[in-house]
Amino acid sequence: MNIQNYINGEFVNPINGEYIDNYNPSKGEIYGQTPNSSKEDVESAYQAAKTAFPSWSNTTLEERSKILLKIADLILEKLEVLATAESKDNGKPISLAKQVDIPRAASNFQFFANAITQFSSEAHESVGLNAVNFTLRQPIGVVGCISPWNLPLYLFTWKIAPAIAAGNCVVAKPSEITPMTAYLLGEICNEAGLPKGVLNIVHGLGTSTGQAIVAHPNIKAISFTGGTKTGAHIASVAAPMFKKLSLELGGKNPNIIFADCDYEKMLATTVRSSFANQGQICLCGSRIFVEEKIYEQFKIDFIKKVAELKVGNPSAKDTNMGALVSAAHLAKVKSYIDGAKLEGGKIVFGGNKVTVENCENGYYLQPTIIEVFDNKCSLNQEEIFGPVVTIISFKTDEEALQLANDVPYGLSATLWTNNLNRTMQFSKQLQTGIVWVNTWMLRDLRTPFGGVKNSGVGREGGFEALRFFTEPKNICIYSPS
Numbered sequence: 014m015n016i017q018n019y020i021n022g023e024f025v026n027p028i029n030g031e032y033i034d035n036y037n038p039s040k041g042e043i044y045g046q047t048p049n050s051s052k053e054d055v056e057s058a059y060q061a062a063k064t065a066f067p068s069w070s071n072t073t074l075e076e077r078s079k080i081l082l083k084i085a086d087l088i089l090e091k092l093e094v095l096a097t098a099e100s101k102d103n104g105k106p107i108s109l110a111k112q113v114d115i116p117r118a119a120s121n122f123q124f125f126a127n128a129i130t131q132f133s134s135e136a137h138e139s140v141g142l143n144a145v146n147f148t149l150r151q152p153i154g155v156v157g158c159i160s161p162w163n164l165p166l167y168l169f170t171w172k173i174a175p176a177i178a179a180g181n182c183v184v185a186k187p188s189e190i191t192p193m194t195a196y197l198l199g200e201i202c203n204e205a206g207l208p209k210g211v212l213n214i215v216h217g218l219g220t221s222t223g224q225a226i227v228a229h230p231n232i233k234a235i236s237f238t239g240g241t242k243t244g245a246h247i248a249s250v251a252a253p254m255f256k257k258l259s260l261e262l263g264g265k266n267p268n269i270i271f272a273d274c275d276y277e278k279m280l281a282t283t284v285r286s287s288f289a290n291q292g293q294i295c296l297c298g299s300r301i302f303v304e305e306k307i308y309e310q311f312k313i314d315f316i317k318k319v320a321e322l323k324v325g326n327p328s329a330k331d332t333n334m335g336a337l338v339s340a341a342h343l344a345k346v347k348s349y350i351d352g353a354k355l356e357g358g359k360i361v362f363g364g365n366k367v368t369v370e371n372c373e374n375g376y377y378l379q380p381t382i383i384e385v386f387d388n389k390c391s392l393n394q395e396e397i398f399g400p401v402v403t404i405i406s407f408k409t410d411e412e413a414l415q416l417a418n419d420v421p422y423g424l425s426a427t428l429w430t431n432n433l434n435r436t437m438q439f440s441k442q443l444q445t446g447i448v449w450v451n452t453w454m455l456r457d458l459r460t461p462f463g464g465v466k467n468s469g470v471g472r473e474g475g476f477e478a479l480r481f482f483t484e485p486k487n488i489c490i491y492s493p494s
């Protein structure tokens with residue numbers, strides 16, 4: 014199936030006529046073509062957005078909210094079609110796409126449809142100076158949204174929904190590796206009555222299409238989710254133009270397990286936090302630190318549970334883990350596994366490619382557990398972003414904290430303990446944007462979402478996202494008494 018750009022409410026081919034292959038990772042075969050859009054397509058998307066902006070930014074909050082809610086309803090109505098498309102494009106189990114990806118894309122629109130009606134700004138009375146200040150929060154204009162392949166529609170809409178709720182018009186680019194559900198979103202927006210040009214979707218490679226969005230002189234804000242290296246490059250292009258930037262980047266998240274935790278709940282959740290979506294979630298807990306007194310028992314129980322995971326065809330109902338997203342990504346993840354021994358690591362489970370019946374050319378890999386003894390090894394310092402976790406033991410709270418923080422990333426952390434004092438100490442001292450205690454990936458969309466260190470700058474979620482997509486303006490009114 015061939016994909017087209019969505020510009021000014023219409024589906025159009027790329028001006029240069031260039032396309033890239035779109036793969037089905039579960040079979041390792043090409044199943045369609047995606048535009049590799051050029052600067053000219055981005056310009057045309059920008060012009061459509063610019064033309065739509067005066068009217069959209071003056072559309073009442075009730076009307077914007079109504080349209081966003083309609084988009085959410087249509088996403089849910091088309092859940093089956095969208096989940097099937099997401100699974101085919103990405104390799105993830107269809108059950109996961111149905112339970113997580115697509116419902117969450119609908120929730121993103123629902124949430125920001127409601128949030129915009131509750132958004133407010135400050136007023137300051139300058140007592141004794143006969144003045145009142147208030148803050149106007151105005152939409153920025155045309156903004157750029159760029160998203161990755163791991164949670165395609167989920168993360169694409171996580172940016173678009175707040176951007177348009179706040180009155181901006183958008184030029185957006187999904188990952189070229191998983192463009193299908195973004196393409197289908199265009200049809201949904203038309204059906205929901207979103208005015209032409211409010212959302213424009215251009216497809217293509219990061220280095221051509223993405224670069225053209227970031228470098229466009231009149232796209233004044235960029236919301237980006239993806240790799241740390243790409244984020245650094247985007248910052249270097251956008252910063253001299255003084256663009257507003259939100260960067261959600263890579264992670265290498267610690268999962269810290271103390272002996273006093275609720276063991277069974279921890280075990281079941283740790284299997285999920287390690288291998289959900291084939292370990293391709295920026296929030297996965299890829300470094301597992303276990304208190305020494307339960308380490309050996311944990312190792313036995315964890316291996317047993319992980320061995321029960323079924324790697325298979327993403328369309329099959331009983332599949333727990335599908336295919337990795339691409340041949341290149343599989344090769345990258347496998348190279349870390351193959352290098353483990355050289356770094357003193359011991360593969361205690363998995364490590365091999367899997368051949369799936371009727372999907373022999375798909376990109377399947379076993380869930381893999383590697384015991385490491387040195388936190389400085391690349392397995393514990395670099396983001397692998399696949400079904401690979403390391404396990405290592407610790408003796409004291411201080412040691413656990415030191416190991417958890419001794420990494421260039423700072424996205425999220427998970428802590429398993431029933432000790433309140435320890436919970437408070439770790440919550441304060443962990444160098445991450447998110448700390449989950451006795452749970453994982455429990456998301457409340459009102460909360461600030463993002464990382465510190467090399468995991469990014471800025472926060473998404475709740476009013477933080479609406480603040481990002483608006484410019485605050487101070488109005489000072491003097492009124493002599």
Ligand code: NAD
Nearest residue numbers: 160161162187188219223224239240243261262263264295
């Ligand atoms: P990536 O950086 O390769 O690509 C992300 C997006 O940026 C894609 O749409 C790509 O086409 C585009 N892009 C690439 N080069 C560009 C350029 N020069 N200019 C503009 N756009 C460009 O990342 P990926 O491989 O798609 O995704 C995996 C990464 O995303 C991992 O590092 C993961 O941790 C991260 N991620 C972070 C979060 C978070 O919330 N922090 C969430 C999901 C994924």
